[in-house]
Amino acid sequence: MGHSQAEKAATRERVLRIASRKIRSEGISSLGIADLMKEAGLTHGGFYKHFASRDDLIAQAAAAALAEGSAKMERSARKNDEDPRAGLVEAYLAKQHRDVPATGCALVSLGGPAARGDAEFKDAYEKQVRTYLDLIAGLDDGAEDARAKAMLTLSALVGAVLMARAVADKDFSDELLETVTAQLT
Numbered sequence: 001m002g003h004s005q006a007e008k009a010a011t012r013e014r015v016l017r018i019a020s021r022k023i024r025s026e027g028i029s030s031l032g033i034a035d036l037m038k039e040a041g042l043t044h045g046g047f048y049k050h051f052a053s054r055d056d057l058i059a060q061a062a063a064a065a066l067a068e069g070s071a072k073m074e075r076s077a078r079k080n081d082e083d084p085r086a087g088l089v090e091a092y093l094a095k096q097h098r099d100v101p102a103t104g105c106a107l108v109s110l111g112g113p114a115a116r117g118d119a120e121f122k123d124a125y126e127k128q129v130r131t132y133l134d135l136i137a138g139l140d141d142g143a144e145d146a147r148a149k150a151m152l153t154l155s156a157l158v159g160a161v162l163m164a165r166a167v168a169d170k171d172f173s174d175e176l177l178e179t180v181t182a183q184l185t
């Protein structure tokens with residue numbers, strides 16, 4: 001007796017969700033199909049019922065990870081009614097974002113792989129960059145230089161989180177987040 005299409009779709013989404021978190025926290029190269037499927041409660045053989053290849057899974061998981069961030073960014077901006085841009089900056093540069101990459105912004109964790117990736121991967125990454133730029137620029141109420149400021153802001157946000165995750169000294173990591181937050185707000 002086979003699974004219904006709805007069950008198959010739900011299973012596929014569960015695998016994608018897990019893979020999306022794993023590639024953000026552990027990187028693309030460490031994603032193993034057997035471990036992924038075990039974590040999803042499935043057998044290794046079931047993988048090919050949902051994905052054509054490991055590369056297919058990675059492309060779809062990366063796209064899902066990138067797209068997941070849009071809703072988070074919009075929610076962050078709505079946290080501060082008086083200054084939505086400050087709300088977004090403060091949420092993005094929070095220590096929790098630094099400390100939990102599995103659910104964090106994929107622009108940070110997937111920038112390097114996207115730079116070395118194929119056209120499909122680059123397109124998904126670029127789409128998310130453009131989406132974030134539009135969101136951030138929209139917070140500046142039609143300012144003439146809103147797009148330029150959005151590019152600077154997004155670059156500072158992504159760079160600050162990347163560096164804060166990469167340095168060994170926790171106090172220095174905190175200082176990076178706090179200083180960039182103060183400069184952007």
